[in-house]
Amino acid sequence: MRANILAFAMGVGLLQTRGSLPPFALVVAMFFGASAWLIWAGARRQLAPLAWRSISVLACAVLGLAWAALLAEQRLQERLPAEWEGRDLQIVGVVAGLAQDFENGERFAFVVESVESVESVASPQARVPPRIMLSWYHGQRADERYEALTAVPAAVPSTRPGERWRFTVRLKKPHGNANPHGFDYEAWLFERGLRATGYVRPKGVAQRLDDFVVGPGYAIERLRERIRRSFRAALPEAPYVGILAALAIGDQQAISTEQWHVFRQTGVTHLMSISGLHVTMVAALFAALVGWLWRRSEGLMLWLPAAKAAIAAGWLAAFGYALLAGFAVPTQRTLYMLSVVALALWSGRNLGASRSLLLALLLVLVLDPWAVLAPGFWLSFAAVGVLFFVGTARLGARPGWRATLARWGTTQWAVTVGTLPLLLLLFQQFSLLSPLANALAIPVVSFLITPLALIYALVPWPPLLQLDHWLLSLLMIVLEWLARWPLWQQPAPPLLATLLALIGVLCLLLPRGFPARWLGFCLLLPAVFWPAARPAPGDxxxxxxxxxxxxxxxxxxxxxxxxxxxxxxxxxxxxxxxxxxxxxxxxxxxxxxxxxxxxxxxxxxxxxxxxxxxxxxxxxxxxxxxxxxxxxxxxxxxxxxxxxxxxxxxxxxxxxxxxxxxxxxxxxxxxxxxxxxxxxxxxxxxxxxxxxxxxxxxxxxxxxxxxxxxxxxxxxxxxxxxxxxxxxxxxxxxxxxxxxxxxxxxxxxxxxxxxxxxxxxxxxxxxxxxxxxxxxxxxxxxxxxxxxx
The missing domain is CATH 3.60.15.10 (Ribonuclease Z/Hydroxyacylglutathione hydrolase-like)
Structure with missing residues (x-):
């Protein structure tokens, strides 16, 4: 099973590196051919020779490629036709999520319900993608022809999630800067199904039609918007209220550039958004609480074992937190991973750490084959994999506070070293003080700051948020001091050096006493000290x-x-x-x-x-x-x-x-x-x-x-x-x-x-x-x- 899932993942990843999709007929043939072989081979698994199993692994890779191609083909069909770029379109739709403020405006996802006219002429032939990203300039307006921005005094109402609007917009295909080692904005939009970007025309129609459109997704987004408003109202001038909102509802836009710089310098960026750690922490806390309460009732114990009740409560808490966070793609990945683990524990089957992780990987890629494009995908699976690897290797450790402290230090060391090769490949830097910063920030953020922010979201009592902000302020003082220390920076290592470094990490994290662990350091050296490429003299x-x-x-x-x-x-x-x-x-x-x-x-x-x-x-x-x-x-x-x-x-x-x-x-x-x-x-x-x-x-x-x-x-x-x-x-x-x-x-x-x-x-x-x-x-x-x- 492990080899088959890895092969499926390799097929999915291979497609995301291609410049064009295979012909649709070939994709369909690959999908049904690989599926038929796997069904036939699965029925004869015990009798299958090694050669047949190798063919099954290859079939899984083909199936992964075909599955990703089918979903990609479907999403490409939602493109904006070239003839509608740069033209005035009057559309009706619903604000799909939290609007993100920027200088003199806001930006939001918009679900298009209908296209009413094109440049004041009825045109039923006009076709617009179902989901688009719109910008609305409130303090500026766009020139009629060239989108030149000029200041205007007119006030423009802001949007709220779930509202139905009629807008006159001007759209274009998704486009981003394309540079080596740069962020692929087009891939980011593609993964999220945002198939066009544009802006609201200043002299066109901007009419709110309905205050709220009934729908579960819109209701959740409206709840998130109300919580964000309550945070801002309780602490209007507080410097770190944006961080608290990000921890509660995933609104990362409220975090300032200077604060992000501090988090990057100290290696705690993952803590300042709703990451897998936070979702897992919430699930664990709710599971422990419900399990403890469940054991207090004999009737409940007879109806359902406390362990299963705790598992169900933990999963529901994770699901609710993911919804509150806007069900963003990174949060979805964490929820899928927890779902696999929860199902395994509920069924009473011990799948083992590696199988659980790989099943989660399979579920993520089936639902979101573009996840492999995100650095967070690789870092999150690498971190969880390292924790599983270290935890499995140290089962049976002695209890006691000294042993607990030693395990905590070992965990920090393992995560730091385990993610080092990927950090160098993806970001070309890492914080030398990251283990120290994380050792302090993880328990404070996970067990104090985030729970208090969530409690305030449910029970908006201002003194609770003020206490939370005070705790965060103390943490920020330490992080800002640590941020003054330099980062380790170097050129991006090639893929081969990164793969060698990953093998070296596995060697270093083997249990004490394993022979030749020191070879791991040797395998890490090429990635850590890869020289910068330069022209030859005279070139x-x-x-x-x-x-x-x-x-x-x-x-x-x-x-x-x-x-x-x-x-x-x-x-x-x-x-x-x-x-x-x-x-x-x-x-x-x-x-x-x-x-x-x-x-x-x-x-x-x-x-x-x-x-x-x-x-x-x-x-x-x-x-x-x-x-x-x-x-x-x-x-x-x-x-x-x-x-x-x-x-x-x-x-x-x-x-x-x-x-x-x-x-x-x-x-x-x-x-x-x-x-x-x-x-x-x-x-x-x-x-x-x-x-x-x-x-x-x-x-x-x-x-x-x-x-x-x-x-x-x-x-x-x-x-x-x-x-x-x-x-x-x-x-x-x-x-x-x-x-x-x-x-x-x-x-x-x-x-x-x-x-x-x-x-x-x-x-x-x-x-x-x-x-x-x-x-x-x-x-x-x-x-x-x-x-x-």
Whole structure:
């Protein structure tokens, strides 16, 4: 059974790495063929030879792949047709969950019931996915054509779960930034069945039709919303009330960026959301309480054994807590795991730790084959597996407080070491103080803070929440002190090194006295000390990251790293520096920037500057911003790193004396060149700047690769400039369906003689100046079947 379940899981996982789905007829044939073989082989299990059992394992893998493909095909059918992107649609539906506040608006899932009209014309042919994600800007409004945001004084009512609304919306297909080692937003939406995103049109219809639509899911979401309001009303100014709400109802958006930073630094992030630990803790507490009370009644004991009553109570408590948490995907996984264990205990069958864990894995993947895409899936199963492994290995340990304390320390050590390889692979960092932080935070959060928050959710008595907040404040003082210590960071290890490290973990966690346990440390070393990949001397690697409508370029030579712009500012709480650039730099092993160039003041180029400078030391800062420390970039500056020549071509030093110069006209233009070729980074220069470059140094413009000026705007890319550069490949950093409609069609036509790469269609683009000029797009090399769907 174990081998069959693992094979099924491998089949499911294999499909999620494919760029396209197999033909539907083949999928159906695989599904029924594998099922028929397993039924036939199962009836002859005792007589089946080893070869037949091997075929059964293969059939399970095929069945897993086919099952995942069938569900994926069904979900792909819910796509938004391309002809309805960017058009005004009047729809009626129900707010499906808690709205998440952001700067000047809110975002919520919306269940579409009907499409009434398209651009004021009745159109029964219009088709919209059944579940979409909508944003509603309250303090801002979107421009009629380009979604440009402008402040307005009008007040807009907020939504509540379960309300039926009529909205005029503008939708687009799910789209996210595509970068190596980055978060796959499209996969996140796909797993949750959110098949389009969009916003409520400011001058369209926004009409509440019903205050509440009867339905169990909507009733639960309305209850969660009431609880959230009660938390905010009881402690309106408290700094940690958002954490308490997250622990009670799973509302993680209320936790600030600074607080998340503290949790990441100390390795306790898993405790600040409704995780498997909390659900299991609630189930255990209710099971213990009901079991104790049940044993007080002889009649109840005769009707149902106390052990079974405790199991049922624990499962019901876990189910209720999962519903209160919004039945999010991570919570569902925990509930499925507990369901398998509860059924095994109820039936009186001792399945064993490994079988219980694998049956839970099977149930999760049958119901949610996209779970393998989430880091939490791997970490949660790894942590539970480690606990089972350590607990089984130490059965029969002596009682007593010293033994209990020793087991607690062993558990912390086991979970820390057991999840280390996955943390390095997925996040490229871990907290050295995580065992200490977790040893303190786990019992306090699990047995004091979370239960008090849940009790307040049921019995809203403000002093109870005030006590809970006081306890959390004491814990945060300790965590904030621990967060000052540095993290272990390194490049992402390859998959083979991670697999070796996992084997090493198993060796280290074997019982004391087992021979050659020290070999586990040797197997861990490649993953823990994997060196960063760098170009050879004389070569250069250039990565144009996909940051949306903005720019961030990483240039690496053999011993140096340069960052050209820091990406856009997305909101007051988020920017490309912390969301995209820093995770990428960490994954490739960059812990210091030898040079940082901020080309000009526009927020789509300088939005991530603060986050970058706070996280990394910068050897040299060049910019056209007079208020920044460092050097002003000016034409004529040049330097050489490891056989690669860097030359600044713009702006002219005299331009800083012109007070009327636009920020775009002050863009720092950089050319890099080696024996293999050259690349021109042009930021947001416009036609007048291109002419200045042609007049000043036309011979320096010639390059094999060009970063297209100003995202393909109509104010740039003059024919004379394009001819002078003569680039074989041109790259346009641009956001998907951006409000400026970049790149302009006429500008694209001017680059007809070059191969065009676009970050909205290709994701991050890698340029290698090494024995020639080679380009590769992330979306092409790591194609997934949900991209563009």
């Amino acid at each position: 250069a690697w250039v990565d144009v990251l996909d940051v949306g409508q903005g720019l961030a370029v990483v240039v690496r030579t053999a011993e140096h790293t340069l960052l050209y712009d820091t990406g856009p500012l997305y909101s007051a709480e988020s920017d490309a520096g912390q969301r995209i650039v820093l995770p990428y730099l960490r994954a490739i092993g960059v812990d210091r920037l030898d040079a940082l160039i901020v080309t000009h003041r526009d927020k789509d180029h300088s939005g991530g500057l603060v986050a970058i400078r706070e996280a990394l030391p910068v050897g040299r800062l060049l910019s056209s911003l007079p208020e920044l420390d460092g050097e002003r970039c000016a034409a004529g500056q040049s330097w050489e790193w490891d056989g690669v020549r860097f030359t600044m071509l713009h702006p002219d030093a005299a331009a800083y004396q012109l007070q009327s110069a636009k920020t775009n006209n002050m863009s720092c233009v950089l050319r890099l060149e080696n024996a293999s070729g050259s690349m021109l980074l042009s930021a947001d220069i416009e036609a007048r700047d291109e002419q200045e470059l042609l007049d000043r140094a036309p011979e320096l413009l010639r390059s094999e690769v060009l970063l297209v000026p100003h995202h393909g705007s109509g104010t740039s890319s003059t024919p004379a400039f394009i001819a002078a550069v003569g680039a074989r490949d041109v790259i346009i950093p641009v956001g998907y369906r951006n409000r400026y409609q970049h790149p302009r069609p006429d500008v694209l036509a001017r680059y007809a003689g070059s191969r065009v790469w676009r970050s909205d269609a290709d994701g991050a683009v890698r340029i290698e100046l090494a024995g020639g000029v080679a380009l590769a797009a992330y979306r092409s090399e790591h194609r997934r079947y949900w991209y563009g769907q």
